[in-house]
Amino acid sequence: MPLLGYTVEKTKLVVDETEAAQVRQIFELYLDHQSLLPTVTELNRRGWTTKRWTTRKGAHRGGRLFTKNSLHALLTNVTYIGQIRYKDEVHHGEHTGIVPPDLFQRVQSLLHRNGHTGGRAVRNKYGALLKGLIRCRVCRCAMSHTYTAKGNKRYRYYVCGTAQQRGWSECPAPSVPAGEIERFVVEQIRWIGRDPVVIAETVQQVRQQMDEGRARLNSERTILQRQVRDDHAALQVAATLTNSVDRVSRLADVQERLRMAERRLTEIDHELTTLDQETITEAEVTHALADFDPLWQTLAPREQARVLEMLIERVDYDGEHGQVSLTFRPCGIRTLTQELQESVA
Template structure:
């Protein structure tokens, strides 16, 4: 009697389907790209049912994630389940759905191999369990990576072309502007604040004191809400944040791409003259501090002296001959392009420093110079008043807008639960109210502490009496406190001094003291 041979049932192969789409566009549709990829993979598994293939219930869908890296939640879950021994085969619609990076793909395949998991691409008909399948796979993936790099190059070229045409090409929102239809539109409230930050830096002449004043006023970096509804920005200024703001050419109507600067389509709201003065001060001070930080030779005019012909700062330097040292100031243009490019490339340091000190000494006794200096100081005081007035108007507008937002939230009960947004608006109103009180105090102080010709004469009289007894470092401090800029016209032999009104007031309230 013959016995029939029993066929053993095929071993169950647990198949995981992985799908991916680079953007979120279209994912809200009832049947989207991820669904189409899954349908194709399920059909392939059904064709292998006789081999025991079955789709597991767990889904691995990455919608809105690039294939250029492995920072994808579904991919991480897939690898975790493979390491736990829950999967025998991974199926994708195309190879580049799993990865577009040859290096990342190699790492993923190594994980598959170490856990005896095979890999199948539905549309490219191969299996990594064979050497031919592995060869074809690597070739296809190389082309996928090549395509990704080509896309990146095209995007970079597009950004470069856009910047060269003066267009805003995206990035983090900028304080002072809103973005409408991919164009920068001036936000008048924030623009007023940005201009005042530039003025504050010129007043304090250093980053850290400026930051302290900005934070005291309750001003923060740009606030914005992402497309996902996340709140970003709105933080206190740091040294780096302030430096980036002060050096951003966008504020003078230009667009920067790498080292290139082009005219922008948007409107600049910081005066070019103000922007250039800030850049000169930053150049002399360095990113980290003020003029006294690196002034080891006690150069009186370091960070103050400007070449009138070039509009560039003049740098303190020296040369030695034997035991004797010769100090001088050299124009930035001459240093970078050669001395033939500037009509006044350098000037002896001791000579021009003595000249400036003598000019300061004689102002108090020369009626014409005294009147001119007083008029200049009063003009700058008027500018300070106007800045405070503009800031007050901007804060009033901001408070009105914030109150309107609060009313809108109260009127719409379905968004009234947004406690974080509500508290943020209330905090902003409170900060603005505090700043308005401070502005009122500052306006009152400006009105009661105006300096006139007699005050200037008294300050400079004290200067004349005690100057020679001051130690060198104190002399540097006093000059930097008194003087905003010194313009040197080498061709005409003229020197023009611009004073700090706040410095004169400080010396009036705190008389100079000699070293004991």
């Protein structure tokens, strides 16, 4: 079955650049929205559909609005990283991947983390604060939460996925005690509120992420403009169809797509303007993080996990050099400020 991002030419998969860019954005959108349903809503709002193709007999197929199922199928399709699945095995394909393996991996670990809940409500019985956030920097893979029991005591750890899958010897620092690294991360966030240098770096990081958001919107605009151009050409072709039923349905199809594309283009301009007005300041960061400390103490472990997930995109653990680094979500700090105001009000 034809797949968004590729066309089939003489039984070979050939990259369709316009669709490929769309596929990459779908992966990014899932990371932005953190769960399937809001991503589906956004895709439908944009009028993005599953692969559209024409059978040899000239019938139009596909082009359906995304559902949770079809989105899930897309996000887990290994074709996008240049592989093919045959029964239960995965092999190297002859085609070119169109999604960076790192992006693909991040999406897989988020899907895994969300499990069957399909959303943020992660079952987190042992209060693992960094569940789904922590990664082994050496192996570039997710670390999962696990524990061993000795008598009545439970010892919690985060374990590198590579070490788990391929053996302990494959990673220079396969595990880290959970309590220790959780305390360290929380301590780092507390420090940020007090240290002007760290605040400046955080602001810098957030700005860079906003720049990336801007670049993504611009690239989406380019895709849409190209699509609009193609669709205007398609309108002229459709108008010459002799079969009137075909002509009417084809014209309606293309006009509908044009209408959605144009609406989305207007939105993109609006989003870009908003982004320009939303630059975050040192003062805001200082303010948000200064309040972090008293808030943190009052939260139950489950809420603490939620706050961390809101604030931080990921924690990179480099066991080889004993380093830990935090990446903040672009909107995390702003959201935290809002929540703080609500909890005070």
